[in-house]
Amino acid sequence: MNEHIIEFKNVTTVLGNQIIHDKINLNFRKGEIISIIGGSGSGKSTLVREILGLLQPYRGKVSVFAYDMAHITEQHYLELSKKWGILFQSGALFSSLTVLENIMYPLHEYSVLPQNALEELALLKLLLVGLPKSAAIKYPSELSGGMLKRAALARALILDPHLLLLDEPTSGLDPESVTSLDELILNLRNLLNLTIIMVTHNVRTLWHITDSVVFLGEKRVLDFGKVAKVATNPHPMIHNYFYGPENIEKSNGH
Amino acid sequence: MPTHASPQLFFSASDQQLHCTGDWCLLHEDRLHLLLEEFTHTLPKENIKKIILKGNELSRLDSVGTWHLKKLFNLLKSKNTEIELHGFLKTHEALINLNIEKLNECTQIPKPATLPWIEQFGKNTLESIKELYHFIIFVGEIFYTALYLARHPRHIQWRLLGNVLQNAGFYALPITGLLSFLIGIVLAYQMGLQLRNYGANVFVVDLMALSVLREFAPMITAIIVAGRSGSAFTAQLGSMKINQEIDALSTMGIKPVERLVIPRLFALVVALPLLTVWADALGIFGGMIMANSILDIKFSYFIERFDAVVPMRWYVIGLVKTPVYALLIASIGCFQGLQVEHNADSVGSHTTRSVVQAIFMIITFDALFSILLSWLKI
Ligand SMILES: Nc1ncnc2c1ncn2[C@@H]1O[C@H](COP(=O)(O)OP(=O)(O)OP(=O)(O)O)[C@@H](O)[C@H]1O
Ligand SMILES: [Mg+2]
Numbered sequence: 089m090n091e092h093i094i095e096f097k098n099v100t101t102v103l104g105n106q107i108i109h110d111k112i113n114l115n116f117r118k119g120e121i122i123s124i125i126g127g128s129g130s131g132k133s134t135l136v137r138e139i140l141g142l143l144q145p146y147r148g149k150v151s152v153f154a155y156d157m158a159h160i161t162e163q164h165y166l167e168l169s170k171k172w173g174i175l176f177q178s179g180a181l182f183s184s185l186t187v188l189e190n191i192m193y194p195l196h197e198y199s200v201l202p203q204n205a206l207e208e209l210a211l212l213k214l215l216l217v218g219l220p221k222s223a224a225i226k227y228p229s230e231l232s233g234g235m236l237k238r239a240a241l242a243r244a245l246i247l248d249p250h251l252l253l254l255d256e257p258t259s260g261l262d263p264e265s266v267t268s269l270d271e272l273i274l275n276l277r278n279l280l281n282l283t284i285i286m287v288t289h290n291v292r293t294l295w296h297i298t299d300s301v302v303f304l305g306e307k308r309v310l311d312f313g314k315v316a317k318v319a320t321n322p323h324p325m326i327h328n329y330f331y332g333p334e335n336i337e338k339s340n341g342h
Numbered sequence: 343m344p345t346h347a348s349p350q351l352f353f354s355a356s357d358q359q360l361h362c363t364g365d366w367c368l369l370h371e372d373r374l375h376l377l378l379e380e381f382t383h384t385l386p387k388e389n390i391k392k393i394i395l396k397g398n399e400l401s402r403l404d405s406v407g408t409w410h411l412k413k414l415f416n417l418l419k420s421k422n423t424e425i426e427l428h429g430f431l432k433t434h435e436a437l438i439n440l441n442i443e444k445l446n447e448c449t450q451i452p453k454p455a456t457l458p459w460i461e462q463f464g465k466n467t468l469e470s471i472k473e474l475y476h477f478i479i480f481v482g483e484i485f486y487t488a489l490y491l492a493r494h495p496r497h498i499q500w501r502l503l504g505n506v507l508q509n510a511g512f513y514a515l516p517i518t519g520l521l522s523f524l525i526g527i528v529l530a531y532q533m534g535l536q537l538r539n540y541g542a543n544v545f546v547v548d549l550m551a552l553s554v555l556r557e558f559a560p561m562i563t564a565i566i567v568a569g570r571s572g573s574a575f576t577a578q579l580g581s582m583k584i585n586q587e588i589d590a591l592s593t594m595g596i597k598p599v600e601r602l603v604i605p606r607l608f609a610l611v612v613a614l615p616l617l618t619v620w621a622d623a624l625g626i627f628g629g630m631i632m633a634n635s636i637l638d639i640k641f642s643y644f645i646e647r648f649d650a651v652v653p654m655r656w657y658v659i660g661l662v663k664t665p666v667y668a669l670l671i672a673s674i675g676c677f678q679g680l681q682v683e684h685n686a687d688s689v690g691s692h693t694t695r696s697v698v699q700a701i702f703m704i705i706t707f708d709a710l711f712s713i714l715l716s717w718l719k720i
Contacts, residue, residue, distance in 0.1 A: 170368075183584070183685030186454070199371055199406065204451070209405055211448040212441060225454045229684030247368065248404035279437045280404070 093118050093251060093283050094139055099148035101134060108134050110307040111148070121277055121284045123294055123315075125329065126304035132287040133177055135304070136255050139285070140174065141165065152251075170198055173244030177255040177287075179236040181228040181243065188214065188224040191242045198247065213242040218268060233260045241269075245276070252276070254286035258293060266290060270297050291330070303329070347401055351377040351414075358390060363399035366407030374410045382417060390423050397430035408441040415442065473681070480599075480677050484607065487600045502605040510571035510606075511613030515620060517570075518563050522621035525558055526550070526628025534637045543637040547644055550629035551652040555660045559621040561708060564667035567614055568700040572675035575606055576696040579679025580689040588680070598680065607672040614668035615661055622660065655720065663711055670703045 096114040100107065108131040116122050124132045137143040138150050141157040150157045153171065155164050173194075181190045192210040199206065214224055217238040228236060241257055257273070258266045274297045276282055288294065294301060294315050301318045303310045305325045311318045319330045349364035366374060418425055427435055457465065491498055533549050579602060582588050588598050626648070633639040678696035682688045 184687040188451070195368075195406075199368060201371055201375075201406070201409075205409055207451045208445055208448045209409055211451060212405065212444050215444050215447065221452055224452045227685065246405075248406070279433050279440070281433070 091118050092116065093153060094285070095149075095151045096135075096138075097149045097151075099138065099145045099150060101131065101138065101143070102146040103134065107307055109145070109304075112309055114302060114309060114312065116283065116285060118283050119277070119281050120299040121273065121286070121297055122300050122302060123298040124285065124287045124302045124304060125289070125294065126302075126310075127325070127329075130304040131307070132304055133255055136174075136253055136285070136287060139253060140172075141168075170247055171249055172251040172253060173247060173249035175237070175240045175244045175252075175254045175257055179228070179240040181236065181240055183228050186225050186227055187219070187231070187239045187242075190228070190239060191246055193243065193246075195246050210242075210246060213245050214239070216245070217242045217272065218265065234262070234265060237261060238269075248280060250282060252282050252284045252286075254284065254288075256287050256289065258288065258290050266292065273297060349374055349377060349407075351381055353381065353384065355386065357394075358392065359394045359396050361396045361399065362411075363401075365402040366400060366410065367402050367404040368406040371406055371410075374407065378410060378413055378417075381414070385417075385421075389421055392424040392426065393418060394426050394428050396428050397434060400430065400434060403434045403437060405441060408438055409445060411438060412442045412445045476681075477677055480680075481673060483597075483599050484603060484673060487597060487604055488607075491600065491604060497600065499601060499605045502602075503609045506571075506606050506609035507613055509574070510567060510610055511617060514567060514570055514613075514617055518566050518617050518621050519624045521566060522554075522559055522562055522625040523628040525562060526554060526625035526630075527632045529553055529558070529625075530629035530632035531636065534633060538637060543633075543639060544643075544647060546629070546633050546637055546639065547647045548651050550626060550633070551648060552656060554625040554629065555622055555652070555656045557660070557708070559625050560618050560660045560663050560667065561704065563618045563621045564614065564664065564671065564704045565701055567610070567617065567668075568671045568675075568704065569697055571610065572671045572700045573693050573697050575672065575675030576679040576682075576693045577689060579676055580682035580692055583680060583682045584684055584686075584689070603672075603676040606676060607669065610668040610672040611665045614671075615664040618661060618664045622657070659715065659720070663708065666707060667704050670707065671700045674700045674703065 092115045094114070094116040096112050099109055099112045101109040101112075112135075124135060126132055134143065138145055138157070139152055141150075141152075141160060144158055153168060155168065160168070181187070182193065185193065188207065188210050191213055192206050195201070195206055195209060201209075211221065211224060215221070219235060219238050219242070223231065223235060223239070228239070231239060237257060237260060241254070244252060244254070252273075254273075258269050261269065270293050273284060273286075277284055286293075286298075298315060300313055301315050302312050303318055303321075303326055305323075310323055310326055311321045318326065321327070347364035349362070349366050349370050351360065351362050353360050364370070415425055427438070430438070530546060530550055533546050534543070537543055537546055537549075579588070582602075588602075591598050591601060630639075630641055630644050633644055634641060675696045678692040678699070682692050
């Protein structure tokens with residue numbers, strides 16, 4: 089049985105005239121929480137876009153659930169879209185729908201449940217991510233930045249996906265919300281046996297909930313493994329990331 | 343690999359056990375629906391005190407599954423039956439507890455307040471009045487800023503102005519030329535048919551000149567530009583508004599009207615008359631070709647007569663209208679763009695409005711202008 093949900097084989101990515109990734113190899117195992125970290129512009133969101141098939145690598149192969157994303161048929165892609173939930177970095181909620189309609193949207197597409205069931209399930213996810221009920225009838229433009237993130241997370245969760253891709257789910261949230269969202273993510277993994285791949289800049293999240301960490305830098309994967317292992321990597325970029333002036337305090341506890 | 347087993351629900355009356363098996367998930371929702379229906383019917387009439395829900399063979403469970411379980415629970419609860427979960431996987435039980443408790447809070451779905459029709463009507467009317475009011479302010483702001491820029495030409499955005507001149511003017515040459523040419527052909531053909539009956543062939547020149555120069559060329563050009571560039575202005579400013587770019591400009595102390603509106607307005611005021619001259623020429627040219635082929639009027643004669651009978655006045659009257667059209671198109675286009683609210687629909691509806699209002703205003707203005715001229719007997 090192939091336990092690898094996602095595989096990158098010698099993936100080279102070129103955007104504009106710039107090489108973003110140079111021969112990247114990665115395997116993500118099922119049921120893990122994997123964090124992708126690295127400096128700004130190191131190609132984390134790009135990696136996520138490649139997993140989603142929104143961007144094709146210049147060379148190499150990306151496979152998701154054993155489908156080659158470069159040659160996937162429409163039908164298989166549809167199958168995949170029921171299996172994954174995505175939180176984009178900017179939220180990407182539909183601006184002309186209310187939050188509840190936004191959350192309901194994928195379920196409405198794939199299900200024949202009656203309207204009230206759809207609404208109840210959407211509301212369930214809304215409460216799950218910690219939004220107040222009153223947010224349901226608001227439009228995305230009427231939400232704060234943190235609320236947008238939560239609403240987008242609720243939409244990503246509505247189909248109970250097997251694979252959850254989160255691009256900076258906790259940026260722009262207050263520390264307390266970060267903690268509760270981290271717990272939620274951990275809980276979801278434990279309850280539903282999800283595979284979660286997230287891009288994050290939050291050191292606390294790294295230490296507390298992730299199983300393994302991918303460190304992107306210099307167009308390559310500088311390290312991939314358990315947080316504790318990656319954190320001891322002497323490479324200057326990694327060292328600075330974990331033990332840069334403002335992080336020393338936080339990681340001392342471990 | 344997990345297998346996809348169709349969900350089942352069966353009740354053994356002997357030991358009062360209810361077994362759920364298979365995948366209780368989105369994939370099988372229609373089956374789940376049927377199961378619950380069936381179960382409702384097969385449930386014995388007399389009340390059961392306690393039912394043991396067995397979940398040993400439940401292979402998958404997701405939120406859609408728990409929603410159906412919740413329905414089942416509520417059904418049993420309404421009959422005062424106690425439920426005991428038995429043999430569920432820990433994760434399934436946790437999910438059930440988490441979801442069902444929350445789902446029961448979710449039955450009251452907040453609904454956006456809807457207004458009674460009369461109130462809605464009143465609100466819409468007020469909105470229109472407010473829009474007019476804002477438009478008047480906007481026009482005032484344009485005037486004020488234009489005067490300011492006239493004294494401080496250093497602040498004029500030459501690059502944007504050039505851009506608009508190219509996009510709204512130069513790139514519109516083929517389409518305005520072609521359409522005007524076709525209109526010329528159609529007009530000459532229709533007039534020619536009538537004039538031939540009276541043997542008044544040569545008058546096609548007078549009629550063509552009058553209709554094309556005074557009315558058709560300016561109007562057609564303005565309508566095309568409203569559709570091409572008025573809508574573009576609205577969409578450009580609208581998406582900038584959504585992106586908070588307009589807010590960013592304002593906070594830098596730069597007036598959006600000065601930076602974004604005036605250059606567009608000014609460029610269009612320059613471009614539209616020029617386009618109209620071009621449309622004039624091609625419209626008349628179309629007429630010439632048609633006159634030549636059905637009325638036997640040679641090109642040389644057409645031009646000779648054109649020179650002799652067409653007063654400069656007609657041409658000038660056609661052209662003086664065009665800067666006004668340009669002002670209407672650009673100011674309405676930009677105004678609607680700035681009125682866009684924070685969603686994609688809003689860009690669409692304001693773009694529609696911008697074009698419709700611009701064309702409406704163009705035709706209205708043309709009619710008013712004609713009335714004015716007839717009073718003045720020009
Ligand atoms: N459409 C594009 N065309 C050209 N270059 C692009 C494009 N999109 C992204 N890039 C470049 O690719 C690089 C990686 O971008 P990406 O969005 O993946 O960064 P990131 O690691 O997610 O950064 P952040 O942490 O800031 O979100 C950047 O240098 C960016 O300039
Ligand atoms: Mg990013």
